[in-house]
Amino acid sequence: MESPRNLRYTNTHEWVKGTKELKVGITEFAQEQLGELTFVELPAVGDSFAAQEEVGVVESVKAASDFYAPVSGTISAVNEELQDRPELINSDPYGEGWIFKITPDDEAELDQLMNADEYEEILPQDD
Amino acid sequence: MIPVQRTPLYEEHVRLGAKMAPFGGWEMPIQYRGILPEHEATRTASTMFDICHMGELEVKGPTATADLERLLTLSVSTLKPGQCRYGYLLRDDGGVLDDLTCYKFDDEHYWLVVNAATAGRDADWIRVHLSEETEFEDISSRIAKLDIQGPTSRQGIEKAIGAALPDLPYFYSEPIRVMGIDCLLSRTGYTGEWGYELYFPAAEAVSFWRLFLESGIQPAGLGARDTLRLEVGYPLYGHELRETQSPVAAARGNFIARDKAFIGKATVLRELSDGVPRYLAAIALDGKRAARDGDRLFTDAGEVGVVTSGSLAPSLGHAIALAYLDAGLCEPGTRLEVDLRGKRLPCVVVTLPFYKQGTARNKKTTG
Numbered sequence: 001m002e003s004p005r006n007l008r009y010t011n012t013h014e015w016v017k018g019t020k021e022l023k024v025g026i027t028e029f030a031q032e033q034l035g036e037l038t039f040v041e042l043p044a045v046g047d048s049f050a051a052q053e054e055v056g057v058v059e060s061v062k063a064a065s066d067f068y069a070p071v072s073g074t075i076s077a078v079n080e081e082l083q084d085r086p087e088l089i090n091s092d093p094y095g096e097g098w099i100f101k102i103t104p105d106d107e108a109e110l111d112q113l114m115n116a117d118e119y120e121e122i123l124p125q126d127d
Numbered sequence: 128m129i130p131v132q133r134t135p136l137y138e139e140h141v142r143l144g145a146k147m148a149p150f151g152g153w154e155m156p157i158q159y160r161g162i163l164p165e166h167e168a169t170r171t172a173s174t175m176f177d178i179c180h181m182g183e184l185e186v187k188g189p190t191a192t193a194d195l196e197r198l199l200t201l202s203v204s205t206l207k208p209g210q211c212r213y214g215y216l217l218r219d220d221g222g223v224l225d226d227l228t229c230y231k232f233d234d235e236h237y238w239l240v241v242n243a244a245t246a247g248r249d250a251d252w253i254r255v256h257l258s259e260e261t262e263f264e265d266i267s268s269r270i271a272k273l274d275i276q277g278p279t280s281r282q283g284i285e286k287a288i289g290a291a292l293p294d295l296p297y298f299y300s301e302p303i304r305v306m307g308i309d310c311l312l313s314r315t316g317y318t319g320e321w322g323y324e325l326y327f328p329a330a331e332a333v334s335f336w337r338l339f340l341e342s343g344i345q346p347a348g349l350g351a352r353d354t355l356r357l358e359v360g361y362p363l364y365g366h367e368l369r370e371t372q373s374p375v376a377a378a379r380g381n382f383i384a385r386d387k388a389f390i391g392k393a394t395v396l397r398e399l400s401d402g403v404p405r406y407l408a409a410i411a412l413d414g415k416r417a418a419r420d421g422d423r424l425f426t427d428a429g430e431v432g433v434v435t436s437g438s439l440a441p442s443l444g445h446a447i448a449l450a451y452l453d454a455g456l457c458e459p460g461t462r463l464e465v466d467l468r469g470k471r472l473p474c475v476v477v478t479l480p481f482y483k484q485g486t487a488r489n490k491k492t493t494g
Contacts, residue, residue, distance in 0.1 A: 035157075035161070035162060036162055038415050039415040057416070061439055062162070
């Protein structure tokens, strides 16, 4: 599956867009693995997280999965629409299915993230 | 390691774009369009499930009835020809080797329909407990099984095969012919809806599957099968039932004929009379976030139970769970908390089934 070239990625299958304020969601691969999402637990605006810290939970009929902060920072917005329509993550993971925005403490941490080519390397090859 | 097996319909599932995953030693379709639409279609119309992975064990001969009576908790001798009945296969200590359905054809001919993961172990156990004159054969590899379930399943099958189905009462079976092939049809299932289980020669699996598919019956996977069975409170072997525990905590006295001798009876009777520390209870959560197998239940006094199955109930719009719960707390209405990886959510004991509009036991088809 093709990952958008303009995004950066984590090894826990989040995508990240931007530099000053980062928009974050889960990747096409992650939503496909989980199946139909039924519930999203969002963080609160103003909460601070360290990089790789658990930020919230996405849950499907079959499984629950945490999502993580791609960098250290403070939550500046959450996608409230997901409370009623978690399936937006399935239908449009890189668009309407975004989950939260985070303002990084240190933009240099963005260098730790993968580009699309590097992310696709970690995905299973048989699909 | 035992290699993962595939049913004769594996290629059909792949062709339909099913998401495949291992279940009970078999590579099975979990979903096609999605668990939620497949669940909904089963509640409101009808769907078919590839259940070829389950086992069929044939028991024949003049001593078959007496042997099965001793092996199974259900009453075998009171079965009428064509009738089937659900019950347990127990170890000497009462531990549940399997839950199964016993089909009677006549006084000397029975089938046991057993879970996929336990079929081999069941066969081994049964073989060594049979009289010399009883014939036993594991016919699983020769028999295909499709479950066609839902309020319109009768009309769906009749349209596909171009013939009327017999008026079967719940838990009765009859031979039927489909495309000139002898089959067995029973009015049974694992969804809580009006429906059928169709047994037929494995060589016909693909042609039957396509016949039903082309006549408009949508496929459903094991994902929907699990949410459907959970909404009506049916146990799943390996979750609610296990080898290290008698069926008393799960079923209390149900599916157990106390007026006969059977293997494991001493433990069952003792536990029925003395009680057990925990019983299977139905738990409802307010929201959609689900408890899962292994999540723990609490009151202010501490841990009081553990979840064995849990999911969003698609037909109810909130999460539900089955759990082993301290005996004193099983009264419906009892408030508890469930720990979901460190977060405590309120939940309440309710009565089974969770979903009460199931059509399985209706006298007439509603389709």
